[in-house]
Amino acid sequence: MINVNENYLKLRGSYLFSEIAKRVNAYSAANPDKKIIRLGIGDVTQPLSPSVIKALHAAVDEMADASTFRGYAPDLGYEFLRNAIAKNDYVDRGCDISPDEIFVSDGAKCDCGNIQEIFGSDAKVAVCDPVYPVYVDTNVMAGRAGDFDEALGLWNRIIYMPCTKDNGFAPALPAEVPDLIYLCFPNNPTGATITKAQLQEWVDYANKNGSVILYDAAYEAYISEEDVPHSIYECEGAKECAIELRSFSKNAGFTGLRLGFTVIPKELKRGGTALHGLWARRHGTKYNGAPYIVQRAGEAVYSESGKAETKEQIAYYMKNAKTILDGLKAAGYEVSGGVNAPYIWLKTPEGLNSWEFFDELLTKANVVGTPGVGFGPSGEGYFRLTAFGQHEATAEALERIKNL
């Protein structure tokens, strides 16, 4: 009789957003007349931009003609897209990344979830607390997390790096040296950033200790302030210790189109093995490329018109971020984030924990957000709102919150 993967059985309940959906659906079913405003999950609401739509239609037409039809894509992604990424996201920012260090994929979530697989099962993993659940869950599935400590709400083989008000939601270098360090800046869920000097400390720490940093930069397009790094490769020595994960979901609204990429510099080796080759092997064996038409859509994001439209979309969402920040402050909440990121992190009112505040907001204001504790124990007493709604709905949600 075959055994199932017993690590899967250790996983905690259901995925955070499934639990939220369940509560919202139950409330909706009982109160069909209530108009619910969703500022919970990080899904975009603006349509794809004209340049992207144009590129999609053109690529679809190519697929209709035998002479321009495209079958299997190259393993790493089409060159036209990898060239555009290398130039715009790296070379133009002074980062020496070449197209063949870029692996095109169907999204940063998949890459975040799969990348751990190229490392040993004994790797010690460090994550921020609070943290995007995928980092931890995929390491639980791989057997690296140990056992869950019910009292602490933590896995006993994971190194947690608390991100709290006291450290400005930027973690300190851990005392116990991890093998694998997940960092995400601008951060999901707190919306916090770190400076280039702070990130350089992480790179130096990783290089000194032989750790590998998995740098999730899915939200870099939202950076509005100087001295906030857009890529970890802006730091010296990062090519020897860091993998960067990027997404088209939040900058260009590709959540329903699926496109992302991972950068693994060829210099990055551990135990004499180039990680680039390991990921290439995984990519080639377990994955079959992002759709041609979607890769053409990605290319269009880097056209002159595409860039202008993307900027506009981001400005649209960041106007929401300001509405939320200003509204919450006016209502007396303690808030952070929302300046270089589409996420606003707020302290729940005295006497209410994260899920209690979730229920209060859902039932009294009919607004859906995300309980901070869903991202880890240090998120308890916090709550995440996202700027991805529509202007009118976001403004109305804030009015309702002010009137609570």
Added chain:
Amino acid sequence: MINVNENYLKLRGSYLFSEIAKRVNAYSAANPDKKIIRLGIGDVTQPLSPSVIKALHAAVDEMADASTFRGYAPDLGYEFLRNAIAKNDYVDRGCDISPDEIFVSDGAKCDCGNIQEIFGSDAKVAVCDPVYPVYVDTNVMAGRAGDFDEALGLWNRIIYMPCTKDNGFAPALPAEVPDLIYLCFPNNPTGATITKAQLQEWVDYANKNGSVILYDAAYEAYISEEDVPHSIYECEGAKECAIELRSFSKNAGFTGLRLGFTVIPKELKRGGTALHGLWARRHGTKYNGAPYIVQRAGEAVYSESGKAETKEQIAYYMKNAKTILDGLKAAGYEVSGGVNAPYIWLKTPEGLNSWEFFDELLTKANVVGTPGVGFGPSGEGYFRLTAFGQHEATAEALERIKNL
């Protein structure tokens, strides 16, 4: 210092098709005037059908408008597609599969590669020999394959089930009971099929022993004869022991569009755990859905016009299969497959092994095929040609082969 996944280091050379590409590129570079005809990799050449193109354009337009824009897809796939699959591929064939037992994905290769992850790392795996390399490689990566025996050309923890001329390229039930059994019919690479009665034996064997069958039915649309099962769920008891993997790549030409699905019946449990729930967890944690526009394209395959067009495409390729079969027979080759599958399996001429024949065909006829040994040691002395080329090119390739 972090360790890499040492199982990856055990992997053999590069992926079969990379090696083929390398040899073909080297030959092309040295002989730029030669017109090479590719009947090697299983990629389609016919454009997407009008119904699919129409559905893609319509869905792209929906993505351009905020009121019809779609972000993240539901974890299991859109209901419109799962309903169409359940009805057309299962219920209409008398198989009791419901939409919520279907998981939409970006292709059968990814599913084939990832599905092993829900099982224990000690699972004993059985594969046909020859076999689609992804089944074995992904189990090597997971540490289930043991060590590679250079002399035998086999992994010492994998149970190989030889498919030879003597058994009609259909494997016998293995003496040592496996935990996980990969079966693919119509078969890649041999093009062989098994009857419903034969498949029922496998189902009974799995149920008796607690094994799980991973049934790859990517080529079911090519079945032309009676008594060849289109789905394993045509067999009694299959819902208690079998997972089925399906693809839109070969029936509707989606190799560059990426769409597939996996069926896990809710009854299928091992050690008291429903495999459906495990795969749902993996899907929800490490994957983020196939693009909305591609799922709409998949839906169009099941429309009346889509079905007719798909049938025409398959007829187009099967005309090639006949050209290849007839041509090879006329040239005195021993051949099989090509009747219920787009693959033709031929015995290499006396004195030439698979790779020698590959080189001979490449350099003397400028035709690319796939060496049988690349699929496993029992494939030595065999060679695969595919029916996915264009009519004219396929006919010309056969003329060249006849004149060898």
